[in-house]
Amino acid sequence: MAPAASPPDARPASRSPLPPALTTLLALAAAIVVLAGMSFGRDLIGPLAVAAVIVVICHPVRHPLERIGCPRWLATTAVIAVAYAVLVAMALLLTFAGVEFTALVLDYAGELRATVDTIVAWLGEMGLHSQASDTVAAMLAPSSLIRFITSLGSGMLGVATALFFIFAYVLFMAADAARYDRATSDFGPSAKPAMIRFEAFNRGVRRYYVVNACFGLVVAVIDGLALWALGVPAPLVWAILSFVTNFVPNIGFVLGLVPPAVLALVVGGWPLMLAVIAIYCVVNVVLQVLVQPKFVSDAVNLSLTLSFFSVLFWTFVIGPLGAILSIPLTLLLRALILERDPGTRWLRWLSGDTSATEEQLVAARKTS
Template structure:
């Protein structure tokens, strides 16, 4: 019986229909998928520490116990500090809004003297600390909702770390490569591990530097702004702007416009140095994404997986790009996702 050949247009339609069905399934199952994705990211980030401990003859079970204990204690400490800061900031919000109105009243009068009249209500609407705090609450609350499944996430991480050493071999066998001849698989796994580990370390350094400098100048809730800078550093360009807005607004209210300008400079310097000097040195120049892809991935993963999808949008897109680069037939797609430096090389 002769095989029926599908036309190219029908193949394309079937492929698009399959993608829509898969995405609909992922969105429907996001309450289960999001904790699993977080577990994968935590396990990948913790894997270098596990390898470091096991190479120093620490038993694997003890090493996993130490890592999980550190993650739990650090997470509880951080959640306590951030939660307290969010609650305190919310309680102080009316006082901050009154101070902001007072400061902008003088600014409005000065602008009127130079024949540039601006209504006070317009200024307070554009620079509303309550609106900025809503963004912070949404981000922290999104993670808090997922962390309600903390026990499930930690249990999944433990099992993943236990089988981390055997996973590459299983992947080779699953893809009919029992003789370990497909170097693309190993390169893909290595690149994903390196990217997530380095990106996390750079993000931690970014959050730590910003938090300590804000503490040094006396800005309130510096721990909250440092954590926000750490989380949003996973989103290049856009994330640093979102992270800076509430800290700058609070600096205007608490310290004055001059210090607020210094806070803006702090965020600019730290993100430029980390994004243009530190990250390319460790990750390589060809691993970046175009600004358009970053923005579209933020919208897409946010729609698909919620707040956690927004924060992990760039790492998820980077994993997709690394996977496309590992295959010659899909490398052109990875090139479309890349930045200007990669397309020029």
């Protein structure tokens, strides 16, 4: 007896996939729309990102408390208290530096004007075009600095609003973070891959800021003592500036150097300015440019090129705050897009992720 013919497959034929070029264009278009939305909502995204980073850094405070039997609500309260202490300390430091900087500009307005006139005359003697002189005069004129300070003062309400949202976000995020440790037990093995990526991202963010804080503290102390020994006014302000700008990868050194160098030129002339630049170059270049990037790249597994590009990219997207948050945002983007797909190991390796090579070797052994 002949076997019965199998019934024809009634399922509709699957649609052919989109051409690779069209898929790439659609992905780029979607990315542009998302980035444009982030740029439009930077006033909301910035405080949210700051609060998330603070909570990630302070979250390990709860673990020793839970191990000794403290209730979960007490551990969460400890995380919130530490996070608020960090925020208040940073706010006080920046407020002190801002007030002192404003007083410096007002006190040395006359000397700054005289320095500008000297530089303009020197440029004229060198035969440079008048536009160059006008540019220098506009950059160093006291009126320009005072307008800058005025704009900072007018933005204090926005800063206060952002701080309110940051404090609120920290409160809610710290409470929600207590639930994530139970994800594997509540949802089983299916939640483990996502939690592994989440924990790796948290470790990278914490290590990055710990490394930067340690190097920034060393650089700030050395710079502050050197400026104090040279007689540059307000060395504590420039030490705080060195510490804060240390969290800006690659270009933070220049941002922290320009203001004290200009002030040294005003109060002591070219010799004092060159001395400040020399000290900053010796200390900051050795620590921040030669030594620290190696530790940072090892801590977060990001290439030096990608670290530098991320500063420019995220500053363009969400403003100046993006320079400080560039590394965590880049790590988050890599975790969401690349780390979930084993086929993107080479892209992760290209970004500086050394673990991608180890995963590739393990996968090769399994298939062999």
